[in-house]
Amino acid sequence: MFKIKTAASAALIAVLSASPALAADADVNALRNEVEKMRQAYEQRINQLEAKLNQLEGNRAQVGTTANTPPATSRRRIADNSFNPSIGMILNGQFRQYSQSESEMPGFAVSHEGERGEEGLGLGHSEISLSANVDDKFLASSTLAIAEHEGETETELEEAYIQTLPGAGLPVGMSVKAGRAFWTLGYLNEHHSHADDFADRPLPYRVFMNHAYNDDGLQVSYLLPTDGYAEIGGGVYRGDDFPYGGNSGSGSGAWSAYARIGGDIGDNQSWRVGAYMLSGEAEGGRVSNEETVTFTGDSDLEIIDLRYTWAPTGNARDREVIVQAEYFQREEDGVYTADPGVVEATVNGKSDDGWYLQGVYKFAPQWRVGARYSELSSDATPTDLIGTDLDSEGHDPEVLSLMVDWTNSEFSRVRLQLNREDLSGGETDEQAVLQYVMSIGAHGAHKY
Amino acid sequence: MPRILTIIVAGLLSAVPFTAMxxxxxxxxxxxxxxxxxxxxxxxxxxxxxxxxxxxxxxxxxxxxxxxxxxxxxxxxxxxxxxxxxxxxxxxxxxxxxxxxxxxxxxxxxxxxxxxxxxxxxxxxxxxxxxxxxxxxxxxxxxxxxxxxxxxxxxxxxxxxxxxxxxxxxxxxxxxxxxxxxxWETRATNLKGAQVVVHHSSLSYLIDWLQMRTVASLEPKPGIPPTTSHLESLLQQLNAAPANLMLRTPYEPDTASLWLSSKTNIPAVVLPYTIDGAANTGDLFALYEATLAVLLDKCRC
CATH class of the missing domain: 3.40.50.1980 (Nitrogenase molybdenum iron protein domain)
Structure with missing residues (x-):
């Protein structure tokens, strides 16, 4: 504004000096002096104002650098709704086709999440999740899964937990999680199945954990202050979710412990290995095999997992190899009842195991191929159970899976998977699964 | 005691306590x-x-x-x-x-x-x-x-x-x-107004600083890898109105850039983008030196 005035006064001088020379010299000189005075006054005023402006700007910069907290320049919203919970939804649709009309896995107590999915077009789990920081000390999160099972729409509360935030005053690296959650137990268990690399879970998860272990409980984890990654943790649980069941709440329930370490090899490879154990009692009876088999007693599970990732070009977005393997061993002491009320057998140290190994190769930014082999082996069938669902007839179930998937963006994926299931030693079940997984809304960062 | 517990305890013991530095x-x-x-x-x-x-x-x-x-x-x-x-x-x-x-x-x-x-x-x-x-x-x-x-x-x-x-x-x-x-600003005056094709918006601030102009992006939409149909339409666009440079970062894939470059004769240039993105870019000064050097060398402008 003052610049404009300077310009205006300059223009005035120009106009005046160009005015006709008819006016007397004295008048002209008087006018010139007047204008000169005006110009000086303006320039002085402008200089004063500019000095003041500079001073104010200096002060502001100082305020910015001396305040004890970071300047409040984060007027932009970062990442999610700060006050409203982040809301997200995962949609998962499938088309499955099987060569066999029946799929049985003799020798194992399998519950319904462990069975093969329903044939034909259908929805898998649709998940709705809500999460937010409760305050400066806690975070709360819940995931509701909606699925069709035998013609009925079932709603399952997959997760509903609170977790301490780093500001909660616990030692650095320690965190407590309570409620219902996919607990840290093996590699896949703590991941939602939409993040899996295959359309279904490998055999050990289907049989030993009925897809995943998300009992009600409390888990503590502690990241050790070491240069490399080392984490330990453990928890206590109600003992109501498979492999347990029917716990009245008065008994011991179940507990777990784990330790894992990990690191990098050079710039482009990383790994993690872990050892886990889950021990507990199916106090009121674990029901499986379409409610024909019940187990009451102690069931312990030991798991070892390995994950290795390699980005051949350095950029995992571009090309990546992922190798993953887990080994499960289960030991049970208790009573199996098959065909209710008909056969009862006491088992002591019944030891079953299973493992899988999978490799996924991303050969182009949007395309991946993968192969997985999983296998189970059951202990010798107790004599009393011969002829029941728990009679393995000496056969070890095995499944070979191949998949190819296309990822348009990190929010959408379409996958084709072929399985060759040999579960009973009878006819081989050839399966084809076409699946989409899409996510809308907030989508939490993925774990390693 | 189960074997796994032994492993867990061993894992605990192997964790060396952290000493303050x-x-x-x-x-x-x-x-x-x-x-x-x-x-x-x-x-x-x-x-x-x-x-x-x-x-x-x-x-x-x-x-x-x-x-x-x-x-x-x-x-x-x-x-x-x-x-x-x-x-x-x-x-x-x-x-x-x-x-x-x-x-x-x-x-x-x-x-x-x-x-x-x-x-x-x-x-x-x-x-x-x-x-x-x-x-x-x-x-x-x-x-x-x-x-x-x-x-x-x-x-x-x-x-x-x-x-x-x-x-x-x-x-x-x-x-x-x-x-x-x-x-740098004195040396870069020639680059002002240069028309560039980018892969993603990773270089927007450099382009903005040097007052170059982005005329096309190899990604049809940010984060979506280049598609054949998009590249075909870019080829037509660039044949009609050629650009000076085709820029990408070391982490962006080269296929689309090289293909389009061979069809249009627009030089495909990899900028260091960040520290150690090319030889002699060990610090921030060297990073900008190298970036300007390659731009001035390749830009026929």
């Missing part, structure tokens, strides 16, 4: 921030960069090694503006309170500079767009001045004993940077 641990999400921290901190700090020049900082796994590094960090420096939103939150879960958002050790560089493309109304059908604005801010050298002041300020507060050290190194850096900046 005098140096300030700085965790940088990208190499440019590690380099800036080194300019300010010198020998008083120990820096670690989560990513290297051949990695796309949007897509980093929350690797175990990173979780361990962040847990021990006194200061984390990242681009912010949602660039690291896919992995940083996981790393922070087990970290110190001071490096959590709004803590003194949590420095998001993009909060201290004006962002390009901020405030736009976006949804995911537009591709991988950052609603907060373009986060690839380090390629406008003017930004380094205000961010360097923040780094110095944070270091001085975290490590009060050496506050004077950080302050004097900041002054020294700012002075040398301003001098270099003036030289």
């Amino acid at each position: 005098a140096q300030v641990n700085v965790f940088a999400c990208e190499p440019e921030w590690a380099a800036l921290a080194e300019e300010i901190g010198g020998a008083k700090i120990k820096t670690f960069s989560a990513t290297h020049a051949r990695q796309d900082p949007h897509y980093i796994r929350a690797r175990p090694s990173l979780i361990a590094k962040v847990r021990r960090a006194d200061l984390i420096i990242c681009s912010g503006a949602e660039l690291e939103v896919g992995w940083l939150p996981i790393l922070l879960q087990k970290a110190r309170p001071q490096v959590q958002p709004n803590g003194i050790g949590h420095l998001m560089a993009s909060q201290y500079v004006p962002l390009l493309g901020a405030g736009a109304n976006v949804d995911r059908s537009m591709g991988h767009v950052h609603a907060a604005g373009n986060p690839h801010i380090h390629l406008n050298p003017h930004h380094m001045v205000s961010i360097a002041a923040q780094v110095s300020d944070r270091l001085a507060k975290i490590d009060r004993a050496n506050a004077a050290h950080y302050q004097s190194r900041l002054q020294d850096f700012t002075q040398r940077w301003q001098q270099a900046l003036a030289q």
Whole structure:
């Protein structure tokens, strides 16, 4: 504004000096002096104002650098709704086709999440999740899964937990999680199945954990202050979710412990290995095999997992190899009842195991191929159970899976998977699964 | 006692207790921030960069090694503006309170500079767009001045004993940077108005600083890899109105760029993008020197 005035006064001088020379010299000189005075006054005023402006700007910069907290320049919203919970939804649709009309896995107590999915077009789990920081000390999160099972729409509360935030005053690296959650137990268990690399879970998860272990409980984890990654943790649980069941709440329930370490090899490879154990009692009876088999007693599970990732070009977005393997061993002491009320057998140290190994190769930014082999082996069938669902007839179930998937963006994926299931030693079940997984809304960062 | 428990106990014992170190641990999400921290901190700090020049900082796994590094960090420096939103939150879960958002050790560089493309109304059908604005801010050298002041300020507060050290190194850096900046701007005048084809919006701030013009992007939408039909339409566009340069970063795939370059004779150029993105780009000064050298060499403008 003052610049404009300077310009205006300059223009005035120009106009005046160009005015006709008819006016007397004295008048002209008087006018010139007047204008000169005006110009000086303006320039002085402008200089004063500019000095003041500079001073104010200096002060502001100082305020910015001396305040004890970071300047409040984060007027932009970062990442999610700060006050409203982040809301997200995962949609998962499938088309499955099987060569066999029946799929049985003799020798194992399998519950319904462990069975093969329903044939034909259908929805898998649709998940709705809500999460937010409760305050400066806690975070709360819940995931509701909606699925069709035998013609009925079932709603399952997959997760509903609170977790301490780093500001909660616990030692650095320690965190407590309570409620219902996919607990840290093996590699896949703590991941939602939409993040899996295959359309279904490998055999050990289907049989030993009925897809995943998300009992009600409390888990503590502690990241050790070491240069490399080392984490330990453990928890206590109600003992109501498979492999347990029917716990009245008065008994011991179940507990777990784990330790894992990990690191990098050079710039482009990383790994993690872990050892886990889950021990507990199916106090009121674990029901499986379409409610024909019940187990009451102690069931312990030991798991070892390995994950290795390699980005051949350095950029995992571009090309990546992922190798993953887990080994499960289960030991049970208790009573199996098959065909209710008909056969009862006491088992002591019944030891079953299973493992899988999978490799996924991303050969182009949007395309991946993968192969997985999983296998189970059951202990010798107790004599009393011969002829029941728990009679393995000496056969070890095995499944070979191949998949190819296309990822348009990190929010959408379409996958084709072929399985060759040999579960009973009878006819081989050839399966084809076409699946989409899409996510809308907030989508939490993925774990390693 | 089960075998697994034995393994767990062995794992516990193998964890060597952490002994306090005098140096300030700085965790940088990208190499440019590690380099800036080194300019300010010198020998008083120990820096670690989560990513290297051949990695796309949007897509980093929350690797175990990173979780361990962040847990021990006194200061984390990242681009912010949602660039690291896919992995940083996981790393922070087990970290110190001071490096959590709004803590003194949590420095998001993009909060201290004006962002390009901020405030736009976006949804995911537009591709991988950052609603907060373009986060690839380090390629406008003017930004380094205000961010360097923040780094110095944070270091001085975290490590009060050496506050004077950080302050004097900041002054020294700012002075040398301003001098270099003036030289770069003089040398780069020829680049003004040059028309460039980019892969993604990773180079927007460089283009903005040098007053070049982006005429096309190889990605049909941000984050969606180039498609054949999109490249065909670009070929027609560029045949009708040729551009001067086709730019990409070391982590962006070369196929689309090389194909289009061979069809149009527009030189396909890989810029260093960040520290160690090319030979002799070991620090921020060298990074800009090398970037300008390759631009001036390849641009027929």
